[in-house]
Amino acid sequence: MSKEQAETANLQALLSKIGSGLDQYLKFEHPDALHEGNSWQSSLDIPLPLKGIGIDRVTEELIKQVIPNGSAVPKPGFTSYITTGAVSVSALASTAANIASPQRYMGTAFNFLEELSLQWLAEMCGIGELEGVYSSGGSVANLIALGGARQSAFEKVGHDVAANGVDRQVRIYASEECHHTIQRSGGVLGIGRRAIKSIACDDMGRMQVEALQEAIAHDLKEEIMPMAIVANAGSTNTGAIDPLLAIGEIAREHGIWYHIDGAYGLPGILDERISHLYQGLELADSVIVDPHKWLGAAVGIAATFVRDRDILQRAFTQEPADYLEGSVEQADNSDAGVKHSLDDFGIPYFDYGVELSSPCRGIVVWAMIREIGVEGMRERVKRHNDIARYIAEFSEQHPNLELLLEPTLSICCFRYVASAIDDLDQLNQSLHRRLVRENEYMPSTTRINGKLALRPCYIGARHEQQQAEALLEAVLRIGTELVVEQS
Numbered sequence: 399m400s401k402e403q404a405e406t407a408n409l410q411a412l413l414s415k416i417g418s419g420l421d422q423y424l425k426f427e428h429p430d431a432l433h434e435g436n437s438w439q440s441s442l443d444i445p446l447p448l449k450g451i452g453i454d455r456v457t458e459e460l461i462k463q464v465i466p467n468g469s470a471v472p473k474p475g476f477t478s479y480i481t482t483g484a485v486s487v488s489a490l491a492s493t494a495a496n497i498a499s500p501q502r503y504m505g506t507a508f509n510f511l512e513e514l515s516l517q518w519l520a521e522m523c524g525i526g527e528l529e530g531v532y533s534s535g536g537s538v539a540n541l542i543a544l545g546g547a548r549q550s551a552f553e554k555v556g557h558d559v560a561a562n563g564v565d566r567q568v569r570i571y572a573s574e575e576c577h578h579t580i581q582r583s584g585g586v587l588g589i590g591r592r593a594i595k596s597i598a599c600d601d602m603g604r605m606q607v608e609a610l611q612e613a614i615a616h617d618l619k620e621e622i623m624p625m626a627i628v629a630n631a632g633s634t635n636t637g638a639i640d641p642l643l644a645i646g647e648i649a650r651e652h653g654i655w656y657h658i659d660g661a662y663g664l665p666g667i668l669d670e671r672i673s674h675l676y677q678g679l680e681l682a683d684s685v686i687v688d689p690h691k692w693l694g695a696a697v698g699i700a701a702t703f704v705r706d707r708d709i710l711q712r713a714f715t716q717e718p719a720d721y722l723e724g725s726v727e728q729a730d731n732s733d734a735g736v737k738h739s740l741d742d743f744g745i746p747y748f749d750y751g752v753e754l755s756s757p758c759r760g761i762v763v764w765a766m767i768r769e770i771g772v773e774g775m776r777e778r779v780k781r782h783n784d785i786a787r788y789i790a791e792f793s794e795q796h797p798n799l800e801l802l803l804e805p806t807l808s809i810c811c812f813r814y815v816a817s818a819i820d821d822l823d824q825l826n827q828s829l830h831r832r833l834v835r836e837n838e839y840m841p842s843t844t845r846i847n848g849k850l851a852l853r854p855c856y857i858g859a860r861h862e863q864q865q866a867e868a869l870l871e872a873v874l875r876i877g878t879e880l881v882v883e884q885s
């Protein structure tokens with residue numbers, strides 16, 4: 399056996415070592431990576447090695463120096479932003495794909511599950527009639543959807559914009575709470591970030607429909623071509639859901655592409671108590687969801703859904719290339735020519751977006767749904783929504799807490815208050831810094847109608863109500879300490 403063969407044959411033992419290192423990591427007994435006294439940086443910061451140390455010693459370094467100094471994101475008390483650690487089955491499935499099916503083309507079982515998982519995901523999220531494509535995250539998923547929107551708007555005026563470029567001014571309407579990757583998509587798609595018209599929200603963070611109507615009427619008068627309306631199904635800031643039905647009807651009335659950004663919040667539809675907020679989803683021309691947010695996939699998995707993927711193919715085609723020519727037996731609607739996994743490129747996902755080489759991502763979504771089913775996902779989503787409501791009710795009742803926004807999904811915005819303190823923003827800012835330094839309960843902050851809020855977001859499979867109870871205790875304890883220090 400050559401050296402390489404010996405190494406790959408040893409995968410079982412090596413993965414098992416990494417597995418014990420990760421099990422240890424998931425006990426979260428180590429200090430934060432940047433805790434004083436940690437020495438990993440000096441041991442890792444070595445010059446470019448001319449000679450290698452071999453796979454066993456690399457594995458050892460991973461276990462000793464790297465894994466224990468990983469991220470605080472997977473900790474159960476981490477509730478910042480909208481991100482969490484992956485569930486174990488996600489890591490298992492993507493490891494399997496890394497080795498056994500490195501590309502998402504050709505006829506493999508992994509690529510079969512790429513499509514099946516997209517259908518499952520769509521059906522689970524109430525958009526079963528749409529067709530999907532995976533990409534690396536919500537940012538790219540929004541870009542792909544808006545690439546479809548751009549193609550559609552320009553085709554209506556007889557212009558192939560993907561081939562020939564933008565030839566007139568267009569507009570995207572999105573609420574002031576939209577994710578800023580919508581603006582970036584405008585830049586990448588050549589229509590400009592300034593082409594995104596920011597539509598005012600009500601004090602619950604939802605797009606104001608009248609303001610949207612006025613903006614469209616104004617642009618039509620100026621002969622600016624509407625390209626898309628973007629609505630949030632769960633805003634990044636607070637989890638607010640725009641009035642999807644009313645916005646969808648406006649889109650229909652004007653024949654404007656309707657995009658719904660459900661990167662975070664689309665799985666919220668699984669909670670029957672709030673599923674009515676998703677009425678209007680059926681009017682969408684494109685929808686995105688991030689399995690790497692609420693569903694618990696490792697970072698690097700988002701999905702874009704559209705009515706017909708042909709529009710994406712026209713928007714993102716690479717056009718024919720010599721290095722592909724004749725490399726695949728075209729089966730001409732019969733399976734006669736398909737006898738080997740290399741005979742069939744499969745569904746051309748590589749022409750539905752911006753990536754050619756790409757890992758199989760559906761395998762992870764398949765594994766997660768297969769593991770706990772739709773019922774398991776529903777239970778998790780409801781548990782997280784309940785935790786946000788628990789914090790809301792507790793804050794309303796406690797004299798030293800103030801609820802700043804009624805939660806829609808699994809984010810709750812509240813703050814510490816004390817009558818002796820004038821500058822509550824500064825107080826909550828200091829409180830937040832102390833919380834984070836304690837390294838146990840780590841929400842992020844935001845502003846709600848001008849006020850600085852603590853903003854825990856519960857999306858992790860490891861999130862339970864007891865972490866919310868402990869967070870509230872910590873907030874009250876630190877708040878009291880700060881008030882004593884400051885008065």
Ligand SMILES: *Cc1c(COP(=O)(O)O)cnc(C)c1O
Nearest residue numbers: 535536537577634659661662688
């Ligand atoms: C997180 C988020 C995005 C961006 O997604 P990434 O996966 O971080 O690239 C886009 N839109 C919304 C509403 C989000 O919450």
